Amino acid sequence: MTSKSESEKRANAVDSQRRKLLEAAGAGVVLASLGASVTACADDDRPAPAQTIRWGVIGTGGIANRMAPRINEAAGAKLAAVSSRRMSSAKEFADKHGAAHAFDDWKAMITSDVIDAVYIATPTSVREEIGVAAAGAGKHVLGEKPFASLESLQRITAACAENGVGFMDGTHFPHLFRTRKIREDMAELAGRPWSVASAFQFGLSNTSNIRLRPDLEPYGAIGDTGWYNMRAAVEFLPEDVELVSSDAYLQRESVNNAVICASGVMHFSDGSTSTWNCGFNSGGLVQDLRITGPGGVIWMSDFVTIRNAPPNERFRHQKGGRSEETEIPFSRQAATSMFEDFARMVDDPGMFEASVHASERTQAWLDAWVLGVDDRQGYLAKLVAEEPEVWQRLAPGDAPAHPVNYGS
Numbered sequence: 001m002t003s004k005s006e007s008e009k010r011a012n013a014v015d016s017q018r019r020k021l022l023e024a025a026g027a028g029v030v031l032a033s034l035g036a037s038v039t040a041c042a043d044d045d046r047p048a049p050a051q052t053i054r055w056g057v058i059g060t061g062g063i064a065n066r067m068a069p070r071i072n073e074a075a076g077a078k079l080a081a082v083s084s085r086r087m088s089s090a091k092e093f094a095d096k097h098g099a100a101h102a103f104d105d106w107k108a109m110i111t112s113d114v115i116d117a118v119y120i121a122t123p124t125s126v127r128e129e130i131g132v133a134a135a136g137a138g139k140h141v142l143g144e145k146p147f148a149s150l151e152s153l154q155r156i157t158a159a160c161a162e163n164g165v166g167f168m169d170g171t172h173f174p175h176l177f178r179t180r181k182i183r184e185d186m187a188e189l190a191g192r193p194w195s196v197a198s199a200f201q202f203g204l205s206n207t208s209n210i211r212l213r214p215d216l217e218p219y220g221a222i223g224d225t226g227w228y229n230m231r232a233a234v235e236f237l238p239e240d241v242e243l244v245s246s247d248a249y250l251q252r253e254s255v256n257n258a259v260i261c262a263s264g265v266m267h268f269s270d271g272s273t274s275t276w277n278c279g280f281n282s283g284g285l286v287q288d289l290r291i292t293g294p295g296g297v298i299w300m301s302d303f304v305t306i307r308n309a310p311p312n313e314r315f316r317h318q319k320g321g322r323s324e325e326t327e328i329p330f331s332r333q334a335a336t337s338m339f340e341d342f343a344r345m346v347d348d349p350g351m352f353e354a355s356v357h358a359s360e361r362t363q364a365w366l367d368a369w370v371l372g373v374d375d376r377q378g379y380l381a382k383l384v385a386e387e388p389e390v391w392q393r394l395a396p397g398d399a400p401a402h403p404v405n406y407g408s
Helices: 004-024 062-073 087-097 106-110 124-136 150-162 177-184 226-236 334-346 349-371 376-386 388-393
Strands: 029-033 036-040 053-058 077-083 101-103 117-120 140-143 167-169 195-203 243-252 259-268 273-279 281-293 296-300 313-319 322-328
Touching (some): 053 106, 062 077, 062 117, 077 087, 077 334, 087 101, 101 106, 106 124, 117 124, 124 140, 150 349, 167 334, 167 349, 177 226, 177 313, 226 273, 259 281, 259 349
Parallel strands (some): 036 322, 053 117, 077 101, 117 140, 195 273
Antiparallel strands (some): 195 281, 243 259, 296 313
């Protein structure tokens, strides 16, 4: 029997050899290792943004503090201002992250001439008001997700279109080189996908956390983690599919009645499906994604946030008995790429249209999931006309604990 120390030495030696092979590999070179193949890919070689966007951050909470450094390190971006309800919080944030201007009123900030764009890091319940007002003031809009509803999001995107400013939601992983590569190579890697299965779960027990306050975050876990499940389907299923039906199951915690976990399945017009699990009640971080097609299977264990060190982008592809891992050397955080892509979008109307389409499609599928029906508008109209008291019970954030089918 091999001793534990000998096993560890052998494993370390293999890992060391694997690292050397990766370092020596050129772009696109396939290396045999541990019965699989490892491919070292070139990173994003697109030109840098042509202009620099001056950003104003609205909100000084946890997500805003995580995004401020990403703005500062992104090409084509500069953190110029911040607003908070308390000037002391705004000044502390500005000092910490190098913003030249601090405001205690977001309306004053969006009408000032010190910023070109706003990053809305506020609760879901107030994003529409800020987004519409910012667009009306001629400022580009990047909003955290989700939104109060598809209709609410469309009022923001319509205001952006009417005022000639850009819009993007704050989903990071679509801006990874890995995501673009999988989409570009999907036909070769998997063929036309017939299944996207995803799970995004972690533990959250503090009931005072904003995510567990239905008055501020009505969707709970469905909007927070479930947004990524929806976006994975948007990014990796064929563009021509249409949602046919959506069945959802959810659980609530007992203190605030907030949604803490959910699971379900979406059925699409071409026969494909998307199954998902999301939640705040997991004993560990889960962020798995599997894309299945007739030509192969693609999967990753970190599709939302890359946690390994160094944070190289990886995905595994299997076809028959052959397995291959693709690894892209780390160059920048996904959020950094998001702000760089935003600057590119300002000069590219096509990118604006694609950004709006992806956001609205994600929110529409999220809304269908929340209500467990395929025709959200038709169902709500039926409820309002026939059972107005039920409409309140089925408002976003208060979805039934079982699928709803209104029949013919």
